[in-house]
Every structure is written in structure tokens, then in C-alpha cells.
Amino acid sequence: MKHEIAKLTTRQKQALETRQRLLEASLTVFLENGFQKATISQIIKKAKTGYGTAYVYFQNKDEIFMELMEHVMEKFYEVAKCPFEPKTKKEAYDMIQHQVRLFLNLAVQERKIMKVVKEAIGVSPIIEKKWQEIRERFIKRITEDIQYSQQNKLAKTDLNSNLVARAWFYANEMFMWELVNQEESSIDEIALHLTTMYTSGLYV
Structure with a gap:
């Protein structure tokens, strides 16, 4: 896996890091709020990324x-x-x-x-x-x-x-x-x- 990541371009690595940050932030938000009360806005805020960027990777919290x-x-x-x-x-x-x-x-x-x-x-x-x-x-x-x-x-x-x-x-x-x-x-x-x-x- 590390070898595969090493082959990625800087832009691809940044994309991978952003996606991972969103997943880590979402885990925290879901654990804190439950599924129904969690929102995509909370996740985006926690991940410290923009709305446009977030929606490139995930369409919704589901x-x-x-x-x-x-x-x-x-x-x-x-x-x-x-x-x-x-x-x-x-x-x-x-x-x-x-x-x-x-x-x-x-x-x-x-x-x-x-x-x-x-x-x-x-x-x-x-x-x-x-x-x-x-x-x-x-x-x-x-x-x-x-x-x-x-x-x-x-x-x-x-x-x-x-x-x-x-x-x-x-x-x-x-x-x-x-x-x-x-x-x-x-x-x-x-x-x-x-x-x-x-x-x-x-x-x-």
C-alpha cells in the first residue's frame, strides 16, 4: 500500500488525504451525534474542507x-x-x-x-x-x-x-x-x- 501511495502524484496524494480526513471527521461526528442528527455540514466543518471539495468525494452523509x-x-x-x-x-x-x-x-x-x-x-x-x-x-x-x-x-x-x-x-x-x-x-x-x-x- 505504501509503495502504491509513493507512486501517486502530489495532487493525487492530496486528494487521498482529503478523502481520509473526511472519513475521520465523519466517524467523530456520527459517534457524537448519531446517524439522524449528523449532517454533512458538521462533517465538512470537522474536516476543515470546503463544500465543493467534500461533494467531489461523497454526495451525502449516507x-x-x-x-x-x-x-x-x-x-x-x-x-x-x-x-x-x-x-x-x-x-x-x-x-x-x-x-x-x-x-x-x-x-x-x-x-x-x-x-x-x-x-x-x-x-x-x-x-x-x-x-x-x-x-x-x-x-x-x-x-x-x-x-x-x-x-x-x-x-x-x-x-x-x-x-x-x-x-x-x-x-x-x-x-x-x-x-x-x-x-x-x-x-x-x-x-x-x-x-x-x-x-x-x-x-x-
Whole structure:
């Protein structure tokens, strides 16, 4: 990445810096005000840039927030991308439980921005649509893991891998939002129960 930046012209570097400044300013504004109360004017003022300049990069606050949301969800997706090639049901159980813990811990670590994400999904059709795309990306990855287990005779082959993946993600998503909204919850207990129910139903 540094090597690529070094190749840029001075003007391109300045553009990159301006864009980054807008994103950093917007994160502060959204965390301070929430999604609905945040305005593009507040972001521009915080970034110390002109209106014309700002609108070159983002048309509205929804566009800016969408990028922030994608950035934070990429951390969750890194968990979903953990190598998954179990040889036994016990291995699969341990790996899945570990992933659930990592996923839910991230929800707690990123609680402030995730609260704004939840608010934005409820009021912005653009953000809601982007969230659906993010969901589908997770479901696709989970489907691949289930198909691996089915192909290796660890999981029931008569179950539809996509439907199971969809149900599994929604279960995790529900607890993710619960952890975002409340301080007191046992991640270990949630991970234990979720993983036990999931693997008991899917694995042979």
C-alpha cells in the first residue's frame, strides 16, 4: 500500500488525504451525534474542507457512512474468513465456537459505531440495502463452510446449505445486536449455546 501511495502524484496524494480526513471527521461526528442528527455540514466543518471539495468525494452523509460501515464490517468478515477445514465433528465444533466468540467480542469492541449502524439501517434505505449486501456476503461464506463439511461427510447432506447458512447468520446477528444494545451479557454462554444448537442440528 505504501509503495502504491509513493507512486501517486502530489495532487493525487492530496486528494487521498482529503478523502481520509473526511472519513475521520465523519466517524467523530456520527459517534457524537448519531446517524439522524449528523449532517454533512458538521462533517465538512470537522474536516476543515470546503463544500465543493467534500461533494467531489461523497454526495451525502449516507455515502460517507456506508464506507465507514463497510470498513468496520470488514473486521467481522475477517472472522468469517478464518480457515475452516475440520476433520471431525469435535474439530468443527471447536472452530465454530471460536468464530462465534470472536464475532461477538467484536460487537462489544465496536459497540459505539455499531449502535450508529443499527440506527442508520432503520432510517436510511441506502444503508439498509448495503446491510443486506453485507449479510449476503457472510451467508455466502458460511454456505461454503457448510458445503465443505457436507462433502467430507461431517454434516447432513439432505439439508440445504444456503438455508442453514442463512439461519446461522441471523442467529449470530440477533445476539450481535443484543450485545451492542446492552452492557451485561455472557459471550461465552451465548457462544456455547449457539454452537451446540447449530452443530447438533447440522453435524452427524
